[in-house]
Structure formats: structure tokens, C-alpha cells
Amino acid sequence: MSKYLLNKFLYTVDRDPELVERYRETPGELVSWWEAERANTVLNCITGEASTWLRFTDEERDALIAHDHVRLFELGAHPFLTLTLFIAMFERDNKEPLEYQKAFGARLAHFDMPYPDIAT
């Protein structure tokens, strides 16, 4: 499991408006592209300095492609990162104020304290 890589995906997509839209519309294509092209990019470095070893587990990749925020929570992805990116993608579908945000929390109702560990 790579909680760091999950978080890196959420972080880098959330801060780029083009990637947010691609992740909403074509998650399978975006996750595959990101893992091939971006996962091993050392941030703030030229591509020649890329690392070689970061990759998702099948479970992590499937959760990202499925937009499965409950599974991401269970896997220990940082909840702030998941929330802010998913709000960016799906708040626009709200019919009532905070409708998506409340539903996001309700889908996690089966989790008790302590929540999954988010340390990377």
C-alpha cells in the first residue's frame, strides 16, 4: 500500500483545474495516465530526476478509478485531500446546499473511532 502515492494523486489533481475535469469525466484514463506519467515525478524537479518505484496497488487503483471515497478513507488516504477534490468534482451536482458534502459524510457512517491511520 502506498498512502503517500494516494495522497500525491489527490494533491496534484486537486490543484490543477484541467486534471480535476479529466478525473471527473474519464477516471480510468486519468488514473492510468497519471500513474504512468506523474507518479514518479519528483515534485519541483526535471523529469531526469524521476524516481522509479512508486505504483498503486490494484486495490488503490480500483478505488481511485471508481471514485470510491469510502474505500480511500479505509485505505488511509488523507481525508482533507479526498474531500476537497471530491467537492471540486461533485458539489456542482448539488440540488440543496451542502447536499453532496453531507452525503459524503453519511456514506462513512459505519466507521467508528479510531479512524484508519493517515500517517504516511
Place this chain on the structure above:
Amino acid sequence: MASIVAVIASTHHPFYYKASTATGEDRPPFADEWTRKILAFRETLTRANPDVLVMVGSDHFHQLWLDNMPQFLVGKAPFYDANWYNEEREFGLPRLLLKGQEDLSAHILRAGLDDGFDLAFSNELRIDHSITCPIITLRPEADLPIVPIYTNIFAPPLPQPKRFVQLGESIRKIVESWPSHLRVAIIGTGHLSLELGGPRQFGPHGPDPEFDRRAVEWIATGDLDNCLREVTLDSLHSPGNATHGFMDFMLMMGVAGAGAKADHVDTLDLFHTMEAYFTWYPNGAPA
């Protein structure tokens, strides 16, 4: 030597800007009361007539990231661009440009290192809503130079609560030792109980009103002993998964000093959080 004319602590709810500027049907029912409270809070800084703002906050994975995560970081730049695309997107926050106070940044870095804090620094820092929200609420003219200080309350492992208090005590001493005639206000923002990305988020109140009640009491009365006795890195998970931001309130209690009662205390029970506002005047309330 510089004088500390006000110590201020508050929450940094990013929806205040949008709520307070909304009109007509878009204006939420709580906006008028919230605005009244903010105007009274703002007056506590205006009356202190500061020249410089030292601003403590927590980066929300905007500029600081897990590839190279500092625990405490001081900005040292002539200017700071502020707010990010995803804050504009989610909260409607405006872009800002704030002037830096590099001499005070340098003094805090040197004296902080000498006082036992291995502070990180940044010469290129884009700041986020933990520091721009108090600009919007307390100094919307955004005309005073700032020194931003970021803390890690987000990415485990975190420093212990007592370390935040100690840093606050140190910042106060350091600012008072700054060889300058300028008037400094020290402003910090944190959280009371808060849940983000978890099952207890976005309820009608904060996730743990009882924690909020005790926390406000600790801060208002400067009760560092009971606060430090009850608050641990483990215990902060219980009131909500984002409650570790309370340690920035503890840092500001350290700045204000043990036993120091706040001169201004106000709260507002809002959806999903309790807003809280505190001001201390270390040299007495301004006339």
C-alpha cells in the same frame, strides 16, 4: 524594542468572505450576525493600531507537502501571493498580494533557532486561507506587512501540544526583543472541534460542542494547565479528525501567556463548527 500591541486568536472559516458579501437570496440567514461579530472583532485590532502583523496558521496542503514537510516554517519574502485556485474554486476567496516584513522574519528565524526551535524558512511562499481569512476579517485593507509562520497540524507525525505552547511563548519573547520601534500584532488561527472528510462532517454544529465549550474556557481564561493536562495528540482525534488545528490556538495561548484572560471573547455556533474570537492586549487595552 518592538511592542506587542495585540495578541489575537480566531478560527479561519473560509466561508466568511462568501457569506458576508452575498446578497439577496444567496445571503445565508446567519450572515448578518456573523458580520456583526466580525466587525466588533476587527475593531479590537484597529484600536491597537499595529504596524506589522505576525501571522500564525497552518498550510492546508497548498504549498507544504509530504515530500519535504516542515513542522514550523517562517516566511521570509518581500511579498506573498495569497490564496490558491482550489480555494477560489471552493470558497470564492479573492487573490491577494501581501507585503512581507523581512527584517522581522530574519529576527524570528535567528532568535528562534537560538531559542531551540529548528525553524524552516521559505523565500517563496504562497499563503492560504489560514492566514488570509484573518486578513479578510481583521484587516481587509491588507495594507500591513506580515510575517507568516506555518505549523504542521495536518501530516503525522505532529509536534506535541506542549511544543506549540512553547513556540508561542518563544515568539512573544522574540518579537519583544526585536530592535524596532514598530507596533506588532500577533495573530493566529486554528480550529475548535472539526471533522473534514469523515462521518461527522457538516453537521448542524461542530462535531463536539462539549470540547468546544471547554476549549473556549481554556483560551478565554488562559488556563494552560488544564488545557495541557487534557489535550494530547491522541485525545485530539476524539472531537473530530481535523481538531489537531486546536494546537494553533494553544500556540496563541503561549503567546498571550499562562493565566492571561482575553480582553475580547466571542463565539458563533455555525453549521459544522463553532467560530471563536479572542483578543488580548498585553500592555493594557488601548484608549
